Amino acid sequence: xxxxxxxxxxxxxxxxxxxxxxxxxxxxxxxxxxxxxxxxxxxxxxxxxxxxxxxxxxxxxxxxxxxxxxxxxxxxxxxxxxxxxxxxxxxxxxxxxxxxxxxxxxxxxxxxxxxxxxxxxxxxxxxxxxxxxxxxxxxxxxxxxxxxxxxxxxxxxxxxxxxxxxxxxxxxxxxxxxxxxxxxxxxxxxxxxxxxxxxxxxxxxxxxxxxxxxxxxxxxxxxxxxxxxxxxxxx
Numbered sequence: 001x002x003x004x005x006x007x008x009x010x011x012x013x014x015x016x017x018x019x020x021x022x023x024x025x026x027x028x029x030x031x032x033x034x035x036x037x038x039x040x041x042x043x044x045x046x047x048x049x050x051x052x053x054x055x056x057x058x059x060x061x062x063x064x065x066x067x068x069x070x071x072x073x074x075x076x077x078x079x080x081x082x083x084x085x086x087x088x089x090x091x092x093x094x095x096x097x098x099x100x101x102x103x104x105x106x107x108x109x110x111x112x113x114x115x116x117x118x119x120x121x122x123x124x125x126x127x128x129x130x131x132x133x134x135x136x137x138x139x140x141x142x143x144x145x146x147x148x149x150x151x152x153x154x155x156x157x158x159x160x161x162x163x164x165x166x167x168x169x170x171x172x173x174x175x176x177x178x179x180x181x182x183x184x185x186x187x188x189x190x191x192x193x194x195x196x197x198x199x200x201x202x203x204x205x206x207x208x209x210x211x212x213x214x215x216x217x218x219x220x221x222x223x224x225x226x227x228x229x230x231x232x233x234x235x
Contacts, residue, residue: 004097011092012123013142016130025122026094028115030101041122048125049080055140056080059148079147082212083160083219086113088143089120113216114206160218164195164203167225174198176221178214193217197225 005022009015016022021044029040053076060067060075067075078084089095095110098119109115120143128136141148164176177196184190193213195203202224205216 001097008092008094008097012127012139014127014131014135014139016126018130021126021130022123025126026097026119027099028101028104028109028119030104030109031099034101041119044122044125044129045118046125047128048121048123051124051128051136052121052140053080055137056144056148058137059141079144082113082117082207082216084147085117085120088147089116092120092143094119094123112206113219114212160215160222164197164218164222164225167222168197171225176202176218178217180210180213195221197221 005019005026009022024039025041025044025048027038027040029042032038032040056076056079057072060072064072064075090111095116098110098115100109100115104115124136124139127139161176168174168176174197179194179196181192182189183192190206190208191210191213192206193204193210193216194201195214195217203217203219203221205213205218205220207213207216
């Protein structure tokens with residue numbers, strides 16, 4: 001694990017003074033449920049989400065001086081969402097370093113967009129605590145790279161549910177049907193979505209809102225319909 005963590009530090013470009021922060025950022029709640037006494041990455045994720053939003057808002061505001069508030073919001077959404085962050089997390093190979101519970105690990109949790117994007121936000125939070133605002137700001141700009149700094153703005157926020165509906169129509173399939181379940185108390189709900197096409201489950205996703213879970217499920221289904229993934233969902 002030490003070797004993998006050191007390699008991850010190299011990839012993200014930050015050497016931790018307090019490595020326990022990075023280790024916490026890699027602990028999924030499923031692992032902590034099986035190993036009592038350890039804190040999961042959820043609090044760091046909460047902090048990292050706020051730091052990420054601040055950095056992106058700061059950069060967008062300074063680079064698009066003539067943009068209206070609505071356009072600035074769209075630009076921020078194009079980066080601060082689970083799908084975009086998951087792409088960055090995959091490039092960093094964060095999934096290989098995660099501590100997951102046995103069930104989540106066997107269900108291909110190391111490549112779930114929701115899990116690895118949350119872990120990336122937790123790492124951002126850990127860097128903020130370890131190195132301060134400058135280190136966190138530099139990390140976000142460095143990791144997001146062209147996604148954040150291209151002069152004409154970001155790609156529009158992708159609506160995968162609409163894309164899936166249009167794809168199904170073009171294939172003369174039945175419209176997609178979403179099945180939701182939720183876990184947790186009212187103040188900390190977690191949502192799980194499956195999407196069925198022609199009666200078969202083609203995608204699955206999870207997130208802290210119904211919208212996020214359904215978008216991730218739709219994205220998963222699109223990949224499978226396009227032939228980029230197995231026909232059975234990972235979870």
